Amino acid sequence: MLSTMQDVPLLISRILTHGSRVHGTSQVTTWTGEGEPHRRSFAGIGERAAQLAHALRDELGVTDNDRVATLMWNNAEHVEAYFAIPSMGAVLHTLNLRLPPEQLVWIVNHAADKVVVVNGSLLPLLAPLLDKLPTLEHIVVSGPGDRSVLAGASARVHEYEELIADRPRTYDWPELDERTAASMCYTSGTTGDPKGVVYSHRSIYLHSMQVNMTQSMGLTDQDTSLVVVPQFHVNAWGLPHATFMTGVNLLMPDRFLQPAPLAEMIEGEKPTHAAAVPTIWQGLLAELTAKPRDVSSLVQVTIGGSACPPSLMKAFDELGMRVCHAWGMTETSPLGTVARPPAHAVGTEDEFAYRLTQGRFPASVEARLTGPGGERLPWDGESAGELEVRGPWIAGAYYNGPDAEPLRPADKFSEDGWLKTGDVGTISADGFLTLTDRAKDVIKSGGEWISSVELENALMSHPDVAEAAVVAVPDEKWGERPLATVVLKEGSTADFETLRAFLASDACRIAKWQLPERWSIVEAVPKTSVGKFDKKVLRRRYAEGDLDVTQL
Amino acid sequence: MLSTMQDVPLLISRILTHGSRVHGTSQVTTWTGEGEPHRRSFAGIGERAAQLAHALRDELGVTDNDRVATLMWNNAEHVEAYFAIPSMGAVLHTLNLRLPPEQLVWIVNHAADKVVVVNGSLLPLLAPLLDKLPTLEHIVVSGPGDRSVLAGASARVHEYEELIADRPRTYDWPELDERTAASMCYTSGTTGDPKGVVYSHRSIYLHSMQVNMTQSMGLTDQDTSLVVVPQFHVNAWGLPHATFMTGVNLLMPDRFLQPAPLAEMIEGEKPTHAAAVPTIWQGLLAELTAKPRDVSSLVQVTIGGSACPPSLMKAFDELGMRVCHAWGMTETSPLGTVARPPAHAVGTEDEFAYRLTQGRFPASVEARLTGPGGERLPWDGESAGELEVRGPWIAGAYYNGPDAEPLRPADKFSEDGWLKTGDVGTISADGFLTLTDRAKDVIKSGGEWISSVELENALMSHPDVAEAAVVAVPDEKWGERPLATVVLKEGSTADFETLRAFLASDACRIAKWQLPERWSIVEAVPKTSVGKFDKKVLRRRYAEGDLDVTQL
Structure with missing residues (x-):
């Protein structure tokens, strides 16, 4: 029996129309580095998004499903692109400007981007790659920056402001199927090729509602949100869309992401909320x-x-x-959990512990833990397994494999369609997630899992240890066992027996069967480009016999 | 181009599973009138909903799309029915226990209800009707009340607690199409037959998210909501579903809706939020x-x-x-607007005026005003028209017309599928709705509309007037003109010229062309069963020459 409710699709154009009309006086403020910041009302964003859509369609020939990339900082024009491109039926592809050039080239070609909207200040990054980007027909440049580096480009070059000027300020947005692709974001891919997640209008709309629910970010039109997290990083955690639903003002830092200008914009513009990764906050x-x-x-x-x-x-x-802690990933739009303490813990000594977890799952995100043998683990706050999730804003595949079909690698998606997050952790009975390790770094020893992160943190709490990385190495009897690589502080004389005893002591309470037998002193732990321990280098060095290993 | 997101339906079973697990310690408290209130955790509700679904399926033979009615007060068992019935694929039909018996009979037969779950205290209402309810195969009785009135019923009678006892506490809820019917609610229908609105899993799920958004009710698991609005009245404004999404505790008054027990339960159980119609609050x-x-x-x-x-x-x-004012109707699930003042008005003298409006539309409810000639009117806070709405939780038809097809009367649905609300009002530029009249009561005079309510309020502000009702009467020149019927206070000597001059004076500022020419003194304004002015009686009395009318 079917319901008698209206069959109205959940579309990004609805969010834009609503935000620019009902919350027309809310503002997007963009930092300019000197003088007054640039201010544009939501009503103005709505008009200019319509103008941009007309320009893309009539002047650049963008049609349904064409990919339009952005290589931009967080600013008002990027917000316009966010709404115009999906609302007209095309697909927004946000490019990560921090990627190595060869990955950027790979991604633009894989997505077959037809247009790129780029900030003038980022042209030095784009220009040298143009020869390798044959699908790109148009380059639309916005904001200050030397255009001369584009001389000789085969793609047509447009000025953003000239392109949209004098076009109609309204657009008859099409009534799309809500499952239509709206935007794409590639995972940076530490192993293998980058993989594209394709968000739908439906997934972004539902995610926006969730962001505005009390137990997520919980903002209203009295708030101003400083969006430090880049718009190319999982849609800036959904903030541009969510804020247009409720009239929350946006404060955009553009390229001024250093601690000093961030502090200055907080003092000057008085945001009530901000969103960013921990390193930004450490600097601030x-x-x-x-x-x-x-x-x-x-x-x-x-x-x-x-x-x-x-x-x-x-x-x-x-x-x-x-x-407020939150957990998510490109594949989860990203909102997976938010660490708002439960009512019974508020104001008690348990509150801080809850805030340190990754947080609680909302109704729309189902979660389960899978153990080393593929078994489902209980939500008891103790059983550690790989986190798998399911829901209307969770990816079920990646964009185009080699055969142009959706890509569903078995290590990323279960047979019944759940996303394997690659994160290992526990879930408490009341649904709070605590992550302990990445699945690829966990040590699978005799059908049990040992957390590399737990061992590392324990080792690094020893006064003689500067850094420590623990990796899995093959073991005939147990499958895998932990190898502890340690950087000692200058002048330290600690030996491996002492460190191993320290792990087993009351200070650390590591179970006996989890204690490493293999130890190695290294000069430094190898790091990735973003400063994380690069464990695959350590594993390779071990495999190649390049480490001096002591067996206890 | 399709997205790569998971295709996960929005189902009520998901809300139940989430609420009873992640918010398992939140509580439904039911007032019992004496001694301790009855308390049941969300986890307990989840287990008992599963048991009820097993009983309905295995014992009563309920299958997909069967209608299962409830004739119940607000209590824990009614919440169990709310979740069990739609989650198993059947359709919950909440019966309005305030309806005249003949309407109740009409509605149960029109919906072809197979089962009714009824509170024992309501059996005296149900029992006399059973002979006229041939589709009813099972009666499930819950709570105190004399069962002997059911002697001789042809339907099988079950005790709720016995029926669900010893059944499995989990249920493998089916993966339904999200557009499947979940529950039905009939409009009380002041004219013509009652009409059934059939909510879908999708519409209820989205509505629940909206209720939990900051600018709607904005509750968290630290709140307790006293749900005075009946569960048979548009799903208690969505609160049972919404609270299971976020762990808000429910306080249910059962049949104790009088001011004294309501005051007692507020003092004793300390709810932070309550929802009800104005008359309840006036009494409190x-x-x-x-x-x-x-x-x-x-x-x-x-x-x-x-x-x-x-x-x-x-x-x-x-x-x-x-x-906090909110506006809605059975056809809108009901959340249409919520009157949270905009940021710029908070703390200013404008704030109260905003709170008196019906409120602001959320992103998912599109609104437009249609004038007397069918033209679209601007959102300028002045142009009054009939409100039409569109959205994923707005009805697009009624349940089964005479040919068993969805019913789409032209006075309720526009040709392009919008709901005609029958309410007349204005919308401000920033999306705040102010209702001024019902469309059927508005006076259509020479292509312009005159609000009957505005004239009534003006007249009743005169010290000599006890009551006043204004209705449209046919007029050869203008189509319709207002007729003012007035109840004078005892001893008053005011005449019609005086009253008419009062309307035109600075005290009321009614435009000259809106002033009534036709006046009549009546002893009392006729009222409906719920105490509203019964204007159709007045119109009939005028048509039949039964009023003593003076023409000025």
Whole structure:
């Protein structure tokens, strides 16, 4: 029996129309580095998004499903592109400007982008790659920057402002199927080729509603959100879409992401909320310590991307900025969990522990833990397994494999369609997620899992240890066993027996069967380009006999 | 181009599974009138909903799309029925226990209900009708009440607790199409037959998300909501579903809806939020004035159903209970608007005026105004037209017309599928709705509309007038003109010229062309069963020459 409700699709054009009309006086403020910031009302964004869509269609020939890329900072024009491109039926492809050039080339070609909208300040990054980007027919340049580097480009070059000028300020947005592709974001892919996640109008609309629910970010039109997380990073965690649903003002830092200008824009523009990865906050904290400013407006800080160290959370608490942890990934749109403590813990000594978890799943995100043998594990706060998730804003595949069909690698998607997150952790009975490791770094020893991160943290709490990385190495009897690689502090004389005893002591309480037998002193732990331990280098060095290993 | 997101349907079973697991310790508290209230955790509700579904399927033979009615107060068992029936694929049909018996009979037969779950205290209402309810195969009785009145019923009679006892506490809820019918609610239908709105899993799921958004009710698991609005009244405004999404505790009054027990439960159970129609609050205010109690927990009160008088809103403000106006109807699930003042008005003298409007439309509810000639009117806060709405939780038809097809009467649905609300009002540029009249009561005079309500309020502000009702009567020149019927206060000597001059004076500022020419003194304004002015009686009496009319 079918319902008698209207069959109205969930479309991004609806969010734009609503935000630019009902919340027309809300503002997108873009930092300019000097003088007054640039201000544009939501009503203005709505008109200019319509103009941009007309220009893309009539002047550049963009039609349904064409991919239009952006290589941009967080600013008002990027917000216009966010709404115009999907609303007209095309697909927004946000390019990560931090990627190595060869990955950028690979991604643009894989997505077959027809147009790129680029900030003038980023032309030095784009120009040298143009020869390798044959699908690109149009380059639309916005904002300051030397255009001469584009001389000789085979693609047509347009000025953003000239292109949209004098076009109609309304657009008859098409009534699309809500499952139509709206935007794409590639995972940076530490192994193998980058993989594209294709969000739908439906997934973005539902995700926007979730962001605005009380137990997610919980903002209203009285708030201003400082969006430090880049718009090319999982749609800036959904903030541009979500804020147009509720009239939350946006404060966009453009290219001014250093601690000093961030502190300056907080003092000057008085945002109530901010969103960024922990490293940004670490820098801001140092800046504020060195040069105190009035940042009292900022009462809520959403931190995701990686875990927030407890010390940082406490330091921000003391500044009156309440940190709220969230977990997600490109494949989860990204909102997977938000760490709002449950009612019974609020105001108690348990509250901080809840805030340090990755957070609680909302109704639309189903979660399960899969153990080393593929078994389902209980939500008991102790059983650690790989996190798998399911829901209307969770990816079920990647864009175009070699045969142009959706790509569903078995290590990323279960047979029944759930996303394998690659994260290992526990879930408490009341649905709070605590991540302990990446699945690829966990040590699978005799059908049980040993967390490499737990061993590393324990080792690094020893006064003689500067750094420690633990990786899995093959073992005839147990399958895998942990290898501990240690960087000792200068002048330290600690030996492996001492460190192993320390792990087993009351200070660390590591179970006996988890204690490493294999140990190696290294000069430094190898790091990836973003500063994370590069464990695949350590595993390779071990396999090649390039490490001096002691067996206890 | 299709997205690569998972295709996960939005189902009520997901809300249940989430609420009973992640928010398993949240509670449904049911008032019992004496002694301790009854308390059941969300986890317990989840287990018992599974048991009820097993019983309905295995014992009563309920299959997909069968209609299962409830004739119940607000209580824990009614919440169990709310989740079990739609989650298993059947259709919940909430019966309005305030309806005249003949309407109840009509509705049960029209829906062809197979089962009714009924509170024992309501058996005296149901039993006399059973002979006229041939589709009813099973009666499931819950709670106290004399069962002997069911002797001789042809339907099988079951005890709720016995029926569900010893059945499995989990249920493998089916993966339904999200557009499947979930529940039905009939409009009480002041004219013509009652009409059934059939909500879908999708519409209820999306509506629940909206209720939990910051600018709607904005509750968290630290809140307890006193749900006075009946569960048979548009799904209790969506609260049972919405609260299971976020863990908000429910306080259910059962049959204790009188001011004294309501005051007692507020003092005893300390809800932070409550939802009801204005008359309930008027009674509660009188009770609290007569017998003060500690009701300081209750900081937010959602009022809908009809407009809240400014005096009542102010009185509640003084008690520390902040009234939030909302507008909706059975056809809108019901959330259409919520009157949260915009950021620029908060803390200013404009704030109260915004709170008195019906409120602002959320992103998912599109609105337009249609004027007397069918033209679209601007959102300027002045142009009054009939409100039409569109959205994923707005009805597009009614259940089964005479040919068993969806029913789309032209006075309720536009040709392009929008719902004609029958309400007349204005919308401000920033999307705030102010209702001024019902479309059927508005006076269509020479292509312009005159609000009957505005004239009535003006007349009733005159010191000599006890009551006044204004209705449209046919007029050769203008199509329709207003007829003012007036009840004078005892001893009053005011004449029609005086009243007419009063309307035109600075006290009322009614435009000259809107002033009534036809006047009549009546002894009392006829009223409907719920106490509203019964204008169709007045129109009939005028047509039949039964009123003594003076033409000025």
